[in-house]
Amino acid sequence: MEKKMENGRSMIEMLGVLAVIGVLTVSGFALVGKMHSSRQVSRVMDDISEMALKTRAFLREYDSDNACTHPTCSIVKKMNEAKMIPSGLEYEDKQLINLNDVRFYVDYPANDGSVLFKLKIENLTEDMCLQVATANWGDISSTGYREISINNKDAIQGIVSLQKATDDCSENAKITLSYR
Secondary structure (H helix, E strand, O other): OOOOOOOOOOHHHHHHHHHHHHHHHHHHHHHHHHHHHHHHHHHHHHHHHHHHHHHHHHHHHHOOOOOOOOOOOOHHHHHHHOOOOOOOOEEEOOEEEOOOOOEEEEEOOOOOOOOOEEEEEEEEOHHHHHHHHHOOOOOOOOOOEEEEEEOOOOOEEOOOOHHHHHHHOOOOEEEEEEEO
16 A cells, blocks of 8 residues: 655644744734834924923913913913814813824912912823923923822922832823923
8 A cells, every 4th residue: 555645734734833923923912012002102292392481381371361260261271262272182171282182281380489380181091191201301491391190199399200100100191391
């Protein structure tokens, strides 16, 4: 009897190929997820910078004679009416909301000379909170930045250490940046 040589792949070889394809696919999804998260954090950082810049400009130029000191006054509403809202943010009931559902509020405290306005950012993920908290927002002379408060804890002047930010940040974090 003659033995026939069969060509083709065995079942074990096919399973090995499928396992390799599966590992590569899972790795690809993880990489895409990380890139998406990084893009979201970058977008939030850009929105904060632009919001702070436009709010400071609005208060110094457009609202200097008509200070928003009444409790029902909304700087965000006035900025929306003056068409000074940063692109990508939508006005909704005295707040701004970005694509990641991060919410921005502007508070105009009693002007004691030390703080012109406070930019409150809510609904931050833990990653976003860490990035915002440890960022270098400049100083009073260049950007007007004065201090930061994470989740309503004591305000910190200057840059927050990574350890402090890690201890204070959580999901749905709230950060308040004070500007002069």
